Amino acid sequence: SQELEQSPQSLIVQEGKNLTINCTSSKTLYGLYWYKQKYGEGLIFLMMLQKGGEEKSHEKITAKLDEKKQQSSLHITASQPSHAGIYLCGAAMNRDDKIIFGKGTRLHILP
Amino acid sequence: DAGVTQSPTHLIKTRGQQVTLRCSPKSGHDTVSWYQQALGQGPQFIFQYYEEEERQRGNFPDRFSGHQYPNYSSELNVNALLLGDSALYLCASSLVGLTQYFGPGTRLTVL
Numbered sequence: 001s002q003e004l005e006q007s008p009q010s011l012i013v014q015e016g017k018n019l020t021i022n023c024t025s026s027k028t029l030y031g032l033y034w035y036k037q038k039y040g041e042g043l044i045f046l047m048m049l050q051k052g053g054e055e056k057s058h059e060k061i062t063a064k065l066d067e068k069k070q071q072s073s074l075h076i077t078a079s080q081p082s083h084a085g086i087y088l089c090g091a092a093m094n095r096d097d098k099i100i101f102g103k104g105t106r107l108h109i110l111p
Numbered sequence: 112d113a114g115v116t117q118s119p120t121h122l123i124k125t126r127g128q129q130v131t132l133r134c135s136p137k138s139g140h141d142t143v144s145w146y147q148q149a150l151g152q153g154p155q156f157i158f159q160y161y162e163e164e165e166r167q168r169g170n171f172p173d174r175f176s177g178h179q180y181p182n183y184s185s186e187l188n189v190n191a192l193l194l195g196d197s198a199l200y201l202c203a204s205s206l207v208g209l210t211q212y213f214g215p216g217t218r219l220t221v222l
Contacts, residue, residue, distance in 0.1 A: 004153075033210070042115075042201060043154070043213040088153055095208045098144065098167050101153030 004091050006102035013079055014110050021074045021105045023089035032072045033090040033099060034063050043088065046074075076107075084109045113138065115204050115214035123220045124192050132187040132217045136204030142166075143185040144211060145177060146201040154201055160185055161207060189219075197221045 003026045013019050023032065031050045035043040047056045049065035049072060056063050060077045076083055086106050090099040116135045124130050136143050142161045146154035156169035160179035174190045183204075189196055197220050203211035 035213070040199065040216075040218065042117075042215040043203075045210060045212055048210050090153075096142075096161075096166075098156040098159060098169065099154075099203075099211060100156070101146075103151075103153045 004089060004100055004102040006089055006105050008105060009103065010106045012108045012110060015080060016078055019076050019079055019107070021087050023072045023102055025070045025091050027070070027093065029069045029091045030094050030097065031092045032065050034074050035088045035090060037086040037088060039086065079109050081109050081111065083107060115202060115212055117202050117214040117217050119217060121218045123222065125222050126192055126194060128192050129188065129190045130192060130219060132200050134185045134202030134214060136183050137212050140204035140206050141183055142205045142207050143179055143183065144203045145187045146203065148199040148201055157187065192221045194221050
C-alpha cells in the first residue's frame, strides 16, 4: 500500500531562519500536495506539484518535486510567526484519486 | 465566493448513538471527499462522492455512510458510535480531477 513519510515530525526554529520539510513516497505519484493546518482547524491549500523536477513558490514558501516523483521538499525562507502550524504533504496516485496524507510536521517559530 | 462550509462545528455524542455531519462544497465544485483526522495524525480518506454516487472508499467500516445531493452538498453518517470515532472530520471539495479544498472541519467527541 502507498505510504507517505514526512520529516521531521516537529521543528522549532528561530524567527528569520530558513527551514526545510521533507516528504517521501514509496511509489511514484500522480500529484503531490502541500497543505497547512492551524491546530484543530481545516487544511489550507499551499501548492500542488505534478511534473518531475517541478518547483513552485508562493511568497516565502517553495516546494519541489524530484525527477522520479517520489520525493518533495518544502522550504520556508526567513520564517515568520505566521508560518507556525502543521504542514501536511498528501499524495494522489491517479487523477481523481483520494489523497493519502503523511502524519504532518509541527512547526513552531520562536520570536 | 464562499469556500467549503461544514456543520456543526462541534458535536458531543455518546457511544452507540448516530451522527450526521454536513458539507457544502465550494461554488462550482462537483466532487466531495470526507476525511477523518485523529489527534496527532494526518487525515485518513473515508469516501468520495461524485454525481451523487460513492466513487471511492477508504478502509472504513459500513457504519460510515454518506450521501450527495443534486446541489453537490454532502452528508456523512456514522452509526453505532465508538469512542475511537472521536476525531476531526474534514470535508473537501473539488472540480473532478483538480485540487481538493478543505472545510474547517467538525470536531466529534464520543463519550
